[in-house]
Amino acid sequence: MKVQDLHPYLQRNGLSPLYMVVGEEPYFRDLALSILRQALAGARKSESMDSESSGTLMNCNLLYGDETDASEILCMAEEMSFFSSERMIIVKWAEKLSTRDGELLIPYFQQPNDSTSLVFSAHKLDGRTKWVQELKKRATMIDCAPLYENQRAAWVAQQARECGVKLDASGLDLLKDQAAEGLYAARNELEKLGAFMNEGRPVGSQDVETVRGKPPGISVFDWSDAVASGDHGRALDIIAKNLETGEAPLRMVGAFLWQLRRLWKVKTALDEGKDAGQAARLAGVPPFRAKDFVQQAQRWQESQLRRAWELFGKADSALKGGKANAPKLVLDDLVLQLCQANARQTHPANKKTPPSSFSGKGRG
Numbered sequence: 318m319k320v321q322d323l324h325p326y327l328q329r330n331g332l333s334p335l336y337m338v339v340g341e342e343p344y345f346r347d348l349a350l351s352i353l354r355q356a357l358a359g360a361r362k363s364e365s366m367d368s369e370s371s372g373t374l375m376n377c378n379l380l381y382g383d384e385t386d387a388s389e390i391l392c393m394a395e396e397m398s399f400f401s402s403e404r405m406i407i408v409k410w411a412e413k414l415s416t417r418d419g420e421l422l423i424p425y426f427q428q429p430n431d432s433t434s435l436v437f438s439a440h441k442l443d444g445r446t447k448w449v450q451e452l453k454k455r456a457t458m459i460d461c462a463p464l465y466e467n468q469r470a471a472w473v474a475q476q477a478r479e480c481g482v483k484l485d486a487s488g489l490d491l492l493k494d495q496a497a498e499g500l501y502a503a504r505n506e507l508e509k510l511g512a513f514m515n516e517g518r519p520v521g522s523q524d525v526e527t528v529r530g531k532p533p534g535i536s537v538f539d540w541s542d543a544v545a546s547g548d549h550g551r552a553l554d555i556i557a558k559n560l561e562t563g564e565a566p567l568r569m570v571g572a573f574l575w576q577l578r579r580l581w582k583v584k585t586a587l588d589e590g591k592d593a594g595q596a597a598r599l600a601g602v603p604p605f606r607a608k609d610f611v612q613q614a615q616r617w618q619e620s621q622l623r624r625a626w627e628l629f630g631k632a633d634s635a636l637k638g639g640k641a642n643a644p645k646l647v648l649d650d651l652v653l654q655l656c657q658a659n660a661r662q663t664h665p666a667n668k669k670t671p672p673s674s675f676s677g678k679g680r681g
Contacts, residue, residue: 335456338439339437339440339459357377545617549652577625580600596614
């Protein structure tokens with residue numbers, strides 16, 4: 318089920334012994350956990366996820382997949398709570414549980430404790446493993462996938478109403494773009510707008526940019542513009558400044574890849590004979606950015622877009638694997654490889670671009 322269906326489901330059916338909260342959108346995962354905890358506590362008001370930092374909330378225990386094992390999970394799940402007839406154990410980052418620990422949990426999945434709700438929360442679980450297959454058969458699954466492009470505007474509008482923010486069309490378009498990079502980012506911007514803008518005053522794109530508080534010129538659009546121009550120096554600077562402001566590397570890669578998808582849609586539409594306005598609309602580009610977006614898309618060749626797609630996949634794997642402790646190196650290498658092909662098209666033939674950081678030649 319979707320997160321929005323969870324509350325009415327719990328009202329009808331009560332708590333279940335096993336849950337899977339799985340999907341790439343952390344905002345929805347945290348929202349699902351909050352709703353489950355509200356059901357456990359019997360509370361109507363929203364409960365802050367900040368209370369998780371204590372690790373325990375009366376009859377609710379929080380564990381992390383990379384810090385726990387099957388014996389600890391089973392010990393908690395099988396014991397009776399002193400505070401209530403029901404208890405809940407939440408295992409966040411469940412994807413980090415070892416296969417061995419997961420398989421040791423299979424007998425419990427088959428005969429769970431009726432007074433315990435055991436909740437596994439994860440970005441993604443490996444469906445090839447036996448323990449995940451068994452859990453899927455027996456657990457209530459909550460889908461936390463990202464919103465589709467045509468769903469983001471409605472979500473932003475709803476969140477804006479909750480924050481007391483009146484968005485005009487340009488403000489809504491910009492925050493819809495922000496939502497593609499992660500719902501937490503868009504929600505945080507709306508909360509800031511609610512705190513700093515006069516109530517009832519329409520909020521436009523310029524207001525959003527002002528309140529956002531980031532240095533100008535480091536947005537995903539600025540980054541893709543630098544890459545499309547083969548300007549590796551500017552693109553590297555944008556990477557560095559985003560990291561300095563606390564942006565998560567994986568979120569940055571996701572935002573850049575989303576931007577590439579839109580550029581590719583515009584490029585394809587233009588190649589099919591659509592005019593600039595039609596191409597921008599088909600890719601979901603806000604009207605106030607349509608002209609610049611089309612100009613940017615025209616700088617890319619089909620072969621360059623395909624190569625870029627491959628490079629993004631490698632960067633994503635590197636950030637999730639052995640090079641996760643060196644995100645700047647991974648992102649810098651991505652930038653340099655993307656810029657090399659575009660620089661040949663934009664700059665004179667004798668102008669050289671720096672080598673990839675993984676080539677062994679290094680950079681200063």
